[in-house]
Amino acid sequence: MSKVGYIRVSTVEQNLDRQLSGIRVDRLFEDKCSGKDTKRPGLKAMLDYVREGDEIHVHDISRLARNLEDLLTMVKELTNRGISICFHKENLTFTGEASPMQELMLSMLGSVYQFERSMLRERQLEGIQQAKAKGKYKGRPTDSKLHDTIKRLKTEGLSLRNIAKECGCALSTVQRALSTE
Numbered sequence: 800m801s802k803v804g805y806i807r808v809s810t811v812e813q814n815l816d817r818q819l820s821g822i823r824v825d826r827l828f829e830d831k832c833s834g835k836d837t838k839r840p841g842l843k844a845m846l847d848y849v850r851e852g853d854e855i856h857v858h859d860i861s862r863l864a865r866n867l868e869d870l871l872t873m874v875k876e877l878t879n880r881g882i883s884i885c886f887h888k889e890n891l892t893f894t895g896e897a898s899p900m901q902e903l904m905l906s907m908l909g910s911v912y913q914f915e916r917s918m919l920r921e922r923q924l925e926g927i928q929q930a931k932a933k934g935k936y937k938g939r940p941t942d943s944k945l946h947d948t949i950k951r952l953k954t955e956g957l958s959l960r961n962i963a964k965e966c967g968c969a970l971s972t973v974q975r976a977l978s979t980e
Contacts, residue, residue: 800852801825805845807862809833818858822887834865851881859888860908865916867909874905946976953977 804824806815808831815829826848830841842863849855855877857863863886864870877884878895885892889908893901930936945966952962959977963970 800854801850802854802856803828803845803849804856805829805842805863806858807831807834807839807841818862819856819887822856824856834861834863837864837869846877849877849880849882853882855882855884857884857886860886860891860905861912861916864909866913867906870909871906941976945972946979949973949976 802824804819804822804827806818806827806829808815808818810831813831815831819827828841828845828848830839832839845855860870863884864873874884874893878893881895883892883894889904891901891904891908893905927936945968948966949962949968949972952965953959957965959970959973963973966973
C-alpha cells in the first residue's frame with residue numbers, strides 16, 4: 800500500500816507548499832495548471848501510478864476537479880479500482896464502500912466549488928466589460944517587433960509554418976500578425 804499525494808495550483812507563480820503540509824506521502828504528484836483541464840500531466844502520472852490498496856491524499860476537492868461531473872467520475876473510477884481518496888480540507892475519505900452521506904457531501908461540495916468558479920468568472924467578465932467601457936482594458940499589447948519580423952519573413956517567401964518555427968510562436972500568431980497588414 801502506497802500513500803500518494805496530489806497537489807495543484809493554477810499558475811506557476813502560486814506556491815504548492817501549503818497543500819498537504821505535515822502529511823507524509825510515499826510519492827507526490829503536482830501540477831501547475833488550471834483545474835478545468837483534465838489532461839494534466841501530474842494527474843495523469845498519478846492515475847497511472849496508483850494501484851489497488853493505495854491512498855490518494857488531496858488538500859481539497861477543488862484541487863482535483865473543477866466541475867462536478869469530472870469529480871464524481873474520477874472518485875468513482877478510483878474507488879472502483881480499490882484506491883481510497885482523502886480530501887483533507889473537507890475531512891472526507893472515499894473507499895468505495897457506499898455511504899449515502901459521503902456521496903451527498905461530495906456532490907454538494909463539488910457543486911459549491913463549481914458554482915464558486917462560475918461566479919468568479921462572471922465577476923471577472925463584468926470587470927472586463929466595465930474596464931472596456933472606460934477605455935482601460937485593451938488586452939495584451941501586440942509585440943510590434945515580432946509582427947515586423949513575421950511580415951519581413953513572409954515577404955522573403957517563407958511558409959506560415961516556417962515563420963512560426965523561426966519566430967518561436969504559434970501559427971495563429973503568425974496568421975493574426977499578417978491579417979493586420
